Amino acid sequence: MxxxxxxxxxxxxxxxxxxxxxxxxxxxxxxxxxxxxxxxxxxxxxxxxxxxxxxxxxxxxxxxxxxxxxxxxxxxxxxxxxxxxxxxxxxxxxxxxxxxxxxxxxxxxxxxxxxxxxxxxxxxxxxxxxxxxxxxxxxxxxxxxxxxxxxxxxxxxxxxxxxxxxxxxxxxxxxxxxxxxxxxxxxxxxxxxxxxxxxxxxNSSLYSSYSATRAHLTDDELYLDSCAEEKLSQAYITDKTYDAKALRQCGLLTPRVVAKLLAQNGISVSALRINNTSDIIKNGGKLNICGDILISCDKGVLKISSLAKEETPKVEMPVSAVPGVYDFFGKSVSLERRDDIVFSKGIHREYNGYIIDKDKLCGGLTLRNRRNGDKIALAGRGFTSRLKVLFNESVPKEERERVAVLCDDEGIICVEGFGVDERVKVDENTRSIIIIAIS
CATH class of the missing domain: 3.40.50.620 (HUPs)
Structure with a gap:
């Protein structure tokens, strides 16, 4: 069935x-x-x-x-x-x-x-x-x-x-x-x-045969990917800086590790870029890998840097009132409060926007764009993600500095296009909410 x-x-x-x-x-x-x-x-x-x-x-x-x-x-x-x-x-x-x-x-x-x-x-x-x-x-x-x-x-x-x-x-x-x-x-x-x-x-049983093969390949992929993640973390020094010697010692995993390194730094992966970056890691030198991104290796340190360009200004504004409407790079960010809420499984469908439990907030609210090192534990995911990695996967490069990020005194509580933090999600004990709408 x-x-x-x-x-x-x-x-x-x-x-x-x-x-x-x-x-x-x-x-x-x-x-x-x-x-x-x-x-x-x-x-x-x-x-x-x-x-x-x-x-x-x-x-x-x-x-x-x-x-x-x-x-x-x-x-x-x-x-x-x-x-x-x-x-x-x-x-x-x-x-x-x-x-x-x-x-x-x-x-x-x-x-x-x-x-x-x-x-x-x-x-x-x-x-x-x-x-x-x-x-x-x-x-x-x-x-x-x-x-x-x-x-x-x-x-x-x-x-x-x-x-x-x-x-x-x-x-x-x-x-x-x-x-x-x-x-x-x-x-x-x-x-x-x-x-x-x-x-x-x-093969008339093509789909069942393919399904079994795909399952085996997926198991291998997950194992190798976890190995590559571990190797890359061992080579990590600081943001966009890696130990080239540690990367060279990855052996047969090197192309996979390099591909992961590129992806985590917002660089589209291709065979040519993997090969070029691998050459830089092995032999030193520098290369404008794409757009305004420069990869260089000197004295055993691999660096990924940006060429000089006009940057989007860092924006940070206190949220002084709820309800309230705030202009953020031409977008409207509105916050509305609702009290005497009765929680239900369908509560997310009752409101147009992101909803958070007001009583779980700590201190004042701030609306800003992203910062280096930003992280969020998106509700229901069971793990913490860096905004850098989330944005690299699904947000066009030119829009990344214009994504609205809402914080309280403990950290990020909501990110435009992704959702709210586990810490402030609504549950059966919720009685007061704040609705965040971005348009």
């Missing part, structure tokens, strides 16, 4: 904890509709978000209306957003697929749900593996799409598209079809319509 398989996937990979709210990225296609229905049937606190990419004219409007009507019938709260993918891609020089994905995840993150569920399935994983293999990849690329990344989860990751459509047929639930999925213009569609059918002719 489909719900049993999804429930087992959630359990195996610890995707959702008791009481957590789940926001489903709902396109209206079979995969996302199936995900929404499964999570609702399993009793989770679920809401939906539909993003209109404005790429397919009337068809985009049809999809949006379908999603709204579906959620109204199911009694599920739905958020919607209209985004200009074409304009974003032209400005940032990225492909339509990449630009749409970046904007879509940014919108999903803005709601502040405990978990964000996307409808990737095993078919998507196989297509991604083939795509990565064709263009060149390492072990991580062969592993394809992970079951979870931070608070993004994929409960359908072990289900086939055939199982998904069978489940919807049994329930008599219709869905919409993206006409671009039927074309061969995009690389992924070429793999789906031309390559996968040939592989199925070779």
């Amino acid at each position: 489909m719900t049993d398989k999804v429930s087992e996937t959630i359990r195996r990979y610890d995707l959702i904890s008791e009481g957590e709210s789940v926001l489903v990225g709902l396109s209206g296609g079979a995969d996302s509709v199936c995900l929404l229905l499964c999570l609702k049937d399993l009793g989770y606190d679920v809401s939906a978000f539909h993003v209109n990419h404005n790429l397919r004219g009337d068809e985009s409007i049809r999809d949006k209306n379908f999603c709204i009507a579906l959620c109204e019938r199911l009694g599920i709260k739905i958020y919607t957003a209209d985004i200009d993918v074409t304009g974003y891609c032209e400005k940032n020089h990225v492909s339509v697929e990449e630009g749409a994905r970046e904007l879509r995840y940014k919108e999903l993150m803005s709601i502040g749900a405990d978990k964000i569920a996307t409808a990737h399935n095993i078919n998507d994983c196989l297509e991604t593996t083939v795509f990565n293999l064709a263009r060149g990849t390492g072990l991580k690329g062969l592993c394809s799409i992970p079951p979870k990344r931070d608070n993004i989860i994929r409960p359908l990751i072990e289900c086939t598209r055939e199982e998904i459509e069978g489940y919807l047929a049994e329930k008599g639930q219709d869905f919409v079809t993206d006409s671009t999925n039927l074309e061969d213009e995009y690389t992924r569609n070429k793999i789906r319509h031309k390559v996968i059918p040939v592989l199925m002719e070779i």
Whole structure:
């Protein structure tokens, strides 16, 4: 049974904890509709978000209306957003697929749900593996799409598209079809319509065989990644400074360690940059690795530095009143207080913004942009993250100094686009909250 398989996937990979709210990225296609229905049937606190990419004219409007009507019938709260993918891609020089994905995840993150569920399935994983293999990849690329990344989860990751459509047929639930999925213009569609059918002719049990192989590869990837993390931490001296000798002693792990070093310092990873950086580590010298970033190695010390440029000023303003509205780099940051709150599992869906327990605050509030060494223990994650690493993964470089950070006297309590700190999250004892809305 489909719900049993999804429930087992959630359990195996610890995707959702008791009481957590789940926001489903709902396109209206079979995969996302199936995900929404499964999570609702399993009793989770679920809401939906539909993003209109404005790429397919009337068809985009049809999809949006379908999603709204579906959620109204199911009694599920739905958020919607209209985004200009074409304009974003032209400005940032990225492909339509990449630009749409970046904007879509940014919108999903803005709601502040405990978990964000996307409808990737095993078919998507196989297509991604083939795509990565064709263009060149390492072990991580062969592993394809992970079951979870931070608070993004994929409960359908072990289900086939055939199982998904069978489940919807049994329930008599219709869905919409993206006409671009039927074309061969995009690389992924070429793999789906031309390559996968040939592989199925070779092995009719392709998906079960691939699933087992992927599991083995993922175990190896996780082990090697933990080794690389340990080696890099041993070489760490101070921010952006590393012991070159320790890096050279990583042996066969060196390319993986260098890739992690680049990623943690906001540098897009490529085979060329890994090789160039490795040469610098081994032989010394310096290199403008990309943009305004300089990598140099002298007297056994590797440094990553920025070339001189105009920097965004450091902004720090006291929050003198709640309720209140504050201008932050052209954005409006509003804080509103609500008392006599009755906690429920769906409390995050009742308010438009991030919510924190007022009684857990320490001292006064300050609104500012990021600082070196900033960290936050995002609610529900179970670990502390450096803002630098979070931003490098999902925030465009030119926007990083303009992300709103709210602090009290003990530290960071909320970060725009990511959520609130575990220390101030609401719980069953919460009676007074502050709602933080950023627009």
